[in-house]
Amino acid sequence: MLARLIAGVSLLAGEWLLVSLLFDTGDMNTGREWWAIVVRKGPVLVQIGVGAGLLLCAGLWWSLRPSFRERSRPNWNWLAAHLASFVVLLLALRFVLSAELRTAADPGRWVAGTGVLALVTAGLWFRAMIPAARMPDAWRGIGVAGLLAAPAGVLAWGAGRAARELWLALPDATLRFAEPLLRLTGGEVICRPNELVIGLETFSVTVSEDCSGYQGIGLIWLFLAVYLWVFREGLRFPQALLLIPLGTLAVYVMNVVRIVALVLLGAYVSPGLALEAFHAQAGWMAFDAVGIALVLLTQRTSFLSRNVPGAAVNEPGRDATVWYVAPFLVLVASAIGTAAFSNDPALWYPARISAAALTLLLFQQHYGELRTLWSWEAVGYGLIVGGLWLLLEPAETGSGRIDLPSAWSPIAVDAWWGFRLAGTIVVVPLVEELAFRGYLMRRMDSLYFERVSLQVVSWKGMIGSSVLFGLLHPGHWVAGTVAGLLFAAAVQRRGRLLDGVVAHGVANALVAGVAVATGRHGLLT
Structure with missing residues (x-):
């Protein structure tokens, strides 16, 4: 029905x-x-x-x-x-x-x-x-x-x-809040409200609607809607609904801080770094910081959470959440950080993968679910996902090539590609399957997700985790959602998380192989 x-x-x-x-x-x-x-x-x-x-x-x-x-x-x-x-x-x-x-x-x-x-x-x-x-x-x-x-x-x-009128008013409000913060630096501030221009004498920016903060507000609303639903068993209502106005205010304040930091970086460090790298990633850094802060606040405040701090240290699932999610958070944080402060973040891929791999090694004794035998069915699921991904990928999207610095020695180039392929085929599948199929898919069914058998996860967990997995891949959310559903099906088939890792690794290996063989390096991104 x-x-x-x-x-x-x-x-x-x-x-x-x-x-x-x-x-x-x-x-x-x-x-x-x-x-x-x-x-x-x-x-x-x-x-x-x-x-x-x-x-x-x-x-x-x-x-x-x-x-x-x-x-x-x-x-x-x-x-x-x-x-x-x-x-x-x-x-x-x-x-x-x-x-x-x-x-x-x-x-x-x-x-x-x-x-x-x-x-x-x-x-x-x-x-x-x-x-x-x-x-x-x-x-x-x-x-x-x-x-x-x-x-x-x-x-x-x-x-x-009313919301549309609010969005239209946000750029002007952002400008007016940023101006006094810039004056604290002692520089000569340029502020032209009619043109929505703010900056210092040597560097200024235009605060358009896209920079006004409405995108961050929309994202934090979406994040909180998912968070409040998934963790509803451990939250206190209606108090937990206060996270929505609190998150809205925090994201807006962080956006004002982002504008100020952008101007200071462009004026005193590098205009190119400010406009190209920092401008593109600072918003995500602010959003992640607010999201993590709200979660930590909730889990440590008895007013918002049923799990009073210190009362349930040994509850099942409490520490396991860290084991399953930490590698993913480290990978995302390192990706955003290198993209924000580097004009060529691809060069830092080995550092990002190494950080995630070290986190996996730190918690490796807790991954007993992965110590099982893999199956050929999982390989089949991976080939299907890889084939569908290539079919759904527009030819022009993956046509770009990765150009490493000409000053690099052949050994350095080979080492970089080794990290790139190892990360794509081994580390990323482990990190993402632990987070999405190992944790999130079961967490949508129960507060104590470790008690939920992977063979009996509900449609809610499978679909919800797959949609969020799809959203993790901007520009490929349809293919990402389908891939998430098939990885979930591979896991549910025998109730073994390793099957999801194998399927994910095979799919990534197929796409990576085509990318390297044809020169369509854009497929790797």
Whole structure:
């Protein structure tokens, strides 16, 4: 039943995406007739409809929770009717959202008919996805949520407008907070609010919307949403919700500090280093610092956490979290650090891999799960993942080459490539599988993740950890998510974490082999 609903929601999302890509209301920017206003305000109505639809889906989800474990399939006849209705809806939208609508005999009837057709299409989807036996439960859930759906949709739209105004005001606020901090350095400060320019006499920057801090705020909201959900068993609510405004304020303050540091680095050290390396990575460093600080604050404050400091030192899973996650954190921190303070961070790859490898060696006595026999099935999973990755990778993306300094000796070049391949095929699979399949996949099921057998992990853990694994690979999130799901399947097959490591290593070896053989070194990044 749950898989049926997930497939149905995915179908709706795909249909909505198709409509948004195919049509716009640009041709209907004039006219005072009611139908012209409805068409022109289409995007607003869609935003309100999405907010209302989310609340309806929440009511539907809640009412059908007891039946999630039931086996069921979509009603194929009703599904076919829904798809046919959707095709007709596309044809109607093609006419309604064009200038030809004004030449129709009765434009209002066309607009009203298209609206009715959209409701019919949604109703057919509902009938196809909800079993007849569960229809009363579904209607009850929708009935309760339906009373609040329209107001919730309007509130969501209003909140979006308010948020947009806030984002537009952020650059000016960032500029005004950064100016007094720069004056503390004693230099001659340049501040032109109308142009959003801030800096010193020898170096200045423009604080655009992208530098205003809204991206960091959005990321910390996403991080905290995942953190609050995954660790909900050990947190105190509603106190834990205070992390959201606290994290928002902390990220914004860190962004102001980032702007100040950028100006100082450009004025007193190197403009190139400031604009190329530091500017690209300082935001991630600030985000990571805030995220880690919030987690540490939560785990050490009884007001926010049920695990009072010092009361559960020997609880299962408490120390194991460090063993499974520390190598990954070291690898990420070293990558961000070298990228922030070097114009060519690739040269520092051996140092990053060595730091992660040393962390693995430090905790190697705790990795008993890896001391098992590997399987040929894991190799098969790895070949599938590697093949899919290469198929999904655009040819131009991986076309770049890694150019090492010409002054390096052949031994130094060979040593660098040795670290590069060893890191890609051995160290990275170990680090990422310990963090995502060993820890996160099971942590989504239980606070004491070590007690969860890898053979019985839930769909929630598999999907959640795979999506986050995909987000770890910017520009490749689809391929990364699919890869995460297949690695999770390899682990669950025999309940052995080593199978995930082997599959991951084989996949990386295949991609690395193609990269070296063809000169498409971009595949390694």
